[in-house]
Amino acid sequence: MIKVSQIINDLNAQLVCGNTDLNQDIDFGFASDLMSDVLTIDSDNLLLVTGLNNLQTIRTSEMSDIPYILFVRDKKASEEMKNLAEESGITILECRYSMFRACSILCNMGLEPVY
């Protein structure tokens, strides 16, 4: 379990959308650029780590009740994506790290894998 504030500190990430309590805990992490895979995940309170920055990333998260998205590889969320995320209560973070680097740091911090 890790806190949103830890992600911001340890990954030099930026909070770009969402009225999030930075002390909120996140239980699980799942990394994928394939939304088909993301839609098969059942875990709650999950951080999606992805480099796929399009509207369907947000839609997929909305449908899957995923409350947190971390964009890696310096991918940026568009205004349309941010608006949809706000409407759906999804928090978006962005960082410059590669997916591998981000995941290794998150894993060391204590974020649990889904399987």
Add this chain to the structure above:
Amino acid sequence: MDFKFDIEGGNFSKAGTASSDVKKVLKKLNVDPKLIKRIVVSIYEAEVNVVAHAYEGEMNVSIFPEKIIVRIVDKGPGIPDIELAMQKGYSTASPEVREMGFGAGMGLPNIKKNTNELNIKSEVGVGTEVELINYLN
């Protein structure tokens, strides 16, 4: 309670709007959140299939006290071999669809996993009808 939503083939910027509206309705009806997730994931998969493969389609939602029935009907190329399409990993999606994060051949198996009953009828060159039934209790 009945709802109807149009689905535009090929328009990924609108894909998911129908499923999103259904989710809002189910939340208002205080349906169990875990069940809402199962229902909306499956209808979103089906909606994306229409956007990815068909020319146009519609989603008809009927909500009863004990169950929800969603029928998604499209005009499109149809599915020549439904049994093959149900296999994990089988896909005929275009590179553009794959760039959107879909087309991994997971959609229909995931719909089956998240529904109590799944019925598919398809005619090549005409279109496909997918019926999803979920019991609310």
